[in-house]
Amino acid sequence: MMAPDSLGAWWIDRLTSFTVFGLNFAHPWVLLLLLLVPLWLWWQRRRDASKQTIPFSRAGVLARGPRPALRFVKWVPWLRAVALAALIVAIARPRSGARAERVNSDGIDIALTIDISSSMLAEDFQPQNRMEVAREKLKRFVTGRKSDRVGLVAFSGEALTQVPLTTDYPVVLAAIDNLQVGQLEDGTAIGTAIATAANRLRNSPGRSRVMVLLTDGENNRGAIDPRTAAQAAGAFGIRIYTIGVGSEGMAPVPVGRGLFGLRYENRPVKIDEPLLTEIAATTGGRYFRAKDAAALQAIYEQIDRLERSSVEAKAFIRYTERFRWPLLLGVFALLGELWLRARRGVLP
Template identity: 45%
Template sequence: MVFANIEYLFLLLLLIPYIVWYILKQKKSEATLQISDARVYAHTPKSYKNYLLHAPFLLRCLALVLVILVLARPQTTNKWQNSEIEGIDIMLAIDVSTSMLAEDLKPNRLEAAKDVAAEFINGRPNDNIGITLFAGETFTQCPLTVDHAVLLDMIHNIKCGLITDGTAVGMGIANAVTRLKDSKAKSKVIILLTDGTNNKGDISPMTAAEIAKSFGIRVYTIGVGTNGMAPYPYPVGNTVQYVSMPVEIDEKTLTEIAGTTDGNYFRATSNSKLKEVYEEIDKLEKTKLNVKEYSKRDEEYHLFALAAFLCVLLEVLLRNSVLKKIP
């Protein structure tokens, strides 16, 4: 138990002069009767009132102690604890252009990427992980966090069409870099997943890679999609027809991005291959993170206040009943 206003406990020192005053007062106010011999009263039984004579004073002192404790605000709480856990800082940069709806991976590229990313997050409970989405533009879906429940919920809500269509690979990397550049972690990683070539954005992929390198951030690039042609759902009226679209992944640029930042490039042509890519990245080195844990404080003054009230009430009852004095 701790006290929010511990300085009020110094008021307990006031009890010392109060007790001294009471003792002196009792000595001066005791009635006396002079008799020649007191032996006749030696075996006279004492009344129970003799034992209760100082009860009101004791109850008043106890009530004062309890009131002071109430003012000091007793609280129950757990101590702050600093612990160290192993982890790295990771930003997932995921392509959400409409081409990610191609169904060469099941059920489609985007859903396959979301499923494997969720599994990857579940396997790294100690990591700070965030999400950047990009298409023709880019935005942060979730900043770095260890609250993976929120993160997984964010992943579940990812879908195509959230932003202008296109593939701004450089912007996606740059956005992720802004979330990692101030990190104190030894390992800072961007996992970039795309199925196309850079065709939008104000920052080229290689410029973004150089920026990442300057901040000590490694970029792992993943090209997702089969070789050749891929079935793409195309809405026609109230129906959906499938057309074959060529798979155009700029593997050369993705490889150069990874090489510039000391990362690796992976090609995922199926769900199993995509899973293997994340398993490979899972072998990254780890670094120590300081985590401070705390618990909510609960006020516990209620019982002390109730006890003080009962003490005062009992004192009043004793003074006006059993110990009532006749003037």
């Protein structure tokens, strides 16, 4: 046997899922009032049967005899009953065509900040170079977005916004495909990159502001100190995740062009990990080291998990309201009753 609270919950569940001819009702409990309509009809018939007076107000009606008059009298309570029932159904708000709609909340604003200096052509992520792997993993990260605004900043010796914050992910993906080494003056200006991305994020309306900074070198260009830029970003509530890209030891790095294309030399991989760690710690983010393509993919997945709790998306059910039809039926029934009373002189 159900407990009283369980029984109440069961009835509420039955009512809220109640459907008739494919129609759902916003206030299904109102339909219980329909049980009163037959009782009202029964009471009306008893009241009319007990009346001893003649229910006509004009002598012209009496002159036509009792049968036509009684026929019109019989319809009056039925029209009233139809009107009451229709109005009750309208108040219960019948609706159809339910469909789920997703409403994006503020979500996360993410500025993807990627190094496109010449060292990103280093071929220590065989069979691809760092740039190709970075583009591929960035695209996969963007594809996993659902309700986040994403922007893209490219930097080397200077920084440039490629795409402002947007939810138009195909545009972001196309911009990532177009990233090429040599588009900007060579070098590694990490401070300038942070300042440029932070400028895009600082006034954004998102619940969370995130910068993902990917680089394979040391800060050697730009007038803005990376630590100062990180502190300013942290003051705006921007969390920076830094990623150092590159294997350990030596890596083939392009040093110029020859007769057969780029010339490579094995040079030591230099990533300023203490600086990247400090930048991330200053803003409440984390530093990651990607020594190969699989590690870079795992890092983006980890960042996704770290920020997933901040994403808030609401889903609701939108219906097509159908209350107008029973409402019109009720109004016409009431008008019909009034017309009969006026036409045939039936007293209230």
